[in-house]
Structures are given as structure tokens and as C-alpha cells.
Amino acid sequence: MNGIHDMGGMDGFGQVQPQDSEAFHELWEKQIFVANRLVRTESLNEGRLSESMNPVEYLSWGYFGRSLHSLERKALRTGLVTEEELKNPEGRLARVEGFPVIRAEEVEARFRTRRGSRIQVEVPPKFQVGNRVIVKNEHPRGHTRCPRYFRGRQGQVQRDRGVWPFPDRVAHGLGDKLQHCYSVRFAATELWGSRADPKDRVYADLFEDYLEAAT
């Protein structure tokens, strides 16, 4: 989606204002963090749909506000709540039949179970280190992990990062389409034109589906 969330290269946001080093400032932020962590059973990209937010909300709700939005979307998609119930949550707790339940005493163990997303499965890679690749000019309507500012640009494969579930599918619950992800290096001038220093480089981790061979 060509949304507000895809900010790479945009001007006008001003300088980053460093905050304190606290991860959470309000109780609800902790609750949302825990809830999102618990409903995510596989890849980090499950339910990553905050780009579907209204742009003004996206910019003003903050990190945990965006997590809340993703959680609501997942709850709606799975039928755990209806739109009406989200607006009027009174007496809402009744319907849990058919849904997996996690009890408070199980939460800590769940958090301690760490699992990365990388998959130990042999999938033939399309590209090798050193290959020159061009990022496809595709404009997916849904979730993608390819920032707009790379589209159409040529880079060189630096490393094969292994096999992963494909975020563009996983975020919408469409299976995982396992594929290689590559670290691709770009000249800064390739991305930003003459405003960039010719010495500088930008690296991105890009999935195989985003790339085609440069001729």
C-alpha cells in the first residue's frame, strides 16, 4: 500500500525528538504489547496492518496506538468482535467459545518461548551474492515490506539472509510463500540523486519476490 506509513525519503517531519529510555509510559501500552505478542503465533508480520489506518490517526496515535489498531483489525477478521461491539464494548466478554484462551498464569511462559521467523527449509535461491538486481515497480494494495523509495532502483546482492515467510502474504493470513531474503546494497545517489554523497551506501533486506535480475 502506498500509504503514509511508508515514510522513507520524505522530508518535513523535523528532527527526531529523543525521549527517555522507557519502553512503556502508560498501563494500556503494556496491555497492548502483551496482547499483540500473545495473539501472534508465527511470524512477526501476522496482522501487521497498521498501514490501513487513516493517515491522521497513524501519525498521531503513536506506536502502541498502531498496535491497537492492528489488534482490532485481527479481532474483527477472526470474528471475535463485531464493529458494533468495538464501539459499544459493554457486556462484551461473553463470546469466547471456539477461540483459544490463554490464562494469566500461562502468559509468562509464553513470553519466554522465543522463536525467530527464519525457516530452516531448503528453497532454491533465485539470486547469488554479487548479482545486480532491480527492485520491481510493483504497487501492492496490501501489506508489503518493500519501501517505495527502492522501486525501480538497481543494487547488488551482498548477502543471502536465508528463507523466511513472505510478509506480503502472512500479514493477510494467506499462507507463507517461503522465499529467500537478500541484503541488497544501493549507492545513495541511485536512491536520492545528486543530493546524496557519492561515497554513501544504503542497505535493505529485500524479499526475492521484490527483485528481478538486472540485464
Next chain:
Amino acid sequence: MTLEEDVEVHVWDSTADLRYLVIPERPQGTEGMTEDELAALVTRDSMVGVEKLKPFKSETEV
């Protein structure tokens, strides 16, 4: 942060599920420090790569 003209900047955009951190350049004046002493000098911003750690002056230096 101002860098010298001859410094190459490499930017890592963590677009996929991998996360990165920067190993900060070791500051001057830290020769002979233990690992724990060195670790105490590291800042969040230096691990993001937007700060260089300042040369270290011990309290006994004049």
C-alpha cells in the same frame, strides 16, 4: 553530529525481520579498560549510529 568529509556513511534500513545495531567506535583514552568499563561507556544513540562516543578523560587527568 558532524562527520569529516572523507567518511563513508552506510545506512541499514531494517525492512525485513532482521534488526541491526551498530558497534560503536572505541573512544580515545580507553586503552587498558576492562570489558565492563568499556560497556559502561556505550550509549543508545551510539548503537543506532547517530552519535560518536566522546574521548574518555579519567577523573585523575589534569
